[in-house]
Ligand SMILES: Nc1ncnc2c1ncn2[C@@H]1O[C@H](COP(=O)(O)OP(=O)(O)O)[C@@H](O)[C@H]1O
C-alpha cells in the first residue's frame with residue numbers, strides 16, 4: 001500500500017542544508033498497523049510529513065527517493081493532486097488536537113465540512129454522518145457534542161473529535177503522529193483502545209508514530225526503529241520484543257517502565273543524547289552511544305540488511321546477540337557465572 005524507498009528530506013537553514021531523514025526505506029501493507037519509534041528528533045514526524053507532502057509548507061524539501069502509495073508516486077504529484085489525496089485517501093491526526101481544530105466553529109460544523117469536502121452529501125445527511133462518527137469514536141451524547149466548541153471539550157474528547165474528522169472520508173491510510181502524548185495515562189489508554197478497535201474493524205492501514213515503544217507494543221503488527229534520520233531495525237512486534245537485534249532497540253526496550261518494579265526505581269536509559277542535524281557522526285550514527293562500537297562503526301555506515309524476517313543496520317549483530325545470550329545465561333545461573 002505504501003512503499004517508501006531511500007527517502008531523503010532536509011531543511012535549508014542558516015548553517016546550510018541539513019538532512020532530517022536520510023535514506024529511509026520501509027513499507028506498509030493493506031490493513032497493517034506499523035509504528036515508527038525513536039527518541040525525539042529521530043525524524044519520525046519529518047517522515048510522516050514527507051508522506052503527506054506537507055514538508056514543503058515548512059521550508060523542507062524531499063531531495064531524493066520515492067514514496068509510492070497504491071502504486072502511484074507521490075513525490076512528483078502536484079499540490080492540487082496531493083490536496084485531493086490528503087483527507088480522502090490518507091488522513092492524519094496530530095499530538096495536540098486543539099491547534100488542529102478551529103476555535104470559532106463548533107465540532108459539528110468542522111466535521112460536516114470535512115465530510116462534505118469529500119462526499120456529495122446534503123447538510124442534513126452530513127450532520128447525521130457526523131453523529132455516527134462521534135458515536136464510532138466513543139463520544140457520549142454526540143448530539144450535544146456537535147453543538148459544542150473545541151474549548152468546551154477535554155483533551156481526550158478533542159482527540160476523539162480529531163479522529164472522527166480523520167475518519168470522515170473513510171481513509172485507507174491513517175497517519176497518527178504521537179496522538180496520545182499530550183494526554184494523561186488513563187485517557188491515553190482509552191485512545192489506544194479506540195485505535196485498536198479501528199484497526200480491527202475498519203479496513204485501514206495505520207502508521208503510528210511514537211517515542212514510546214510501550215505504546216507501539218499495544219497496537220502494532222510491525223515496528224520501525226528510527227534514530228538520527230536513519231532506520232535502525234524493522235521487525236514484527238513480537239520478534240522485536242522477543243529479541244532485539246540492534247543495540248539501540250535494546251536501549252529503548254529497557255527504558256519501558258516496568259509495572260512490577262518498585263516505585264521510584266531508576267530505569268536504565270541510553271546514555272548520551274541524539275546528535276544535532278549538523279553534527280551527525282561519521283559511520284554508524286549510534287556509535288557515540290553504543291557500548292559495542294568499534295573503529296569500523298565510527299568510520300563506516302552500516303547498511304540496513306535483511307536478517308531472517310527482519311531488517312537491521314548494525315555491523316556487529318552476531319556479537320550483540322551473543323552478548324545478550326551471555327547476559328541472560330548469567331541471570332539464569334548467577335552462581336555458575338561467578
Ligand atoms: N521545519 C523545520 N526546519 C528545520 N529543521 C526541522 C524542521 N522540522 C524538523 N526539523 C528537524 O528535523 C529533525 C527531526 O525532527 P522530527 O521529525 O520532528 O523528529 P521526531 O518527530 O522524531 O521527534 C530534528 O532535528 C528537527 O529539529
Ligand code: SF4
Nearest residue numbers: 284287290297314315
Ligand atoms: S554498527 Fe556498531 S555502533 Fe552501530 S549499533 Fe552496531 S555495534 Fe553499535
Ligand SMILES: [Mg+2]
Nearest residue numbers: 044045177178
Ligand atoms: Mg515528532
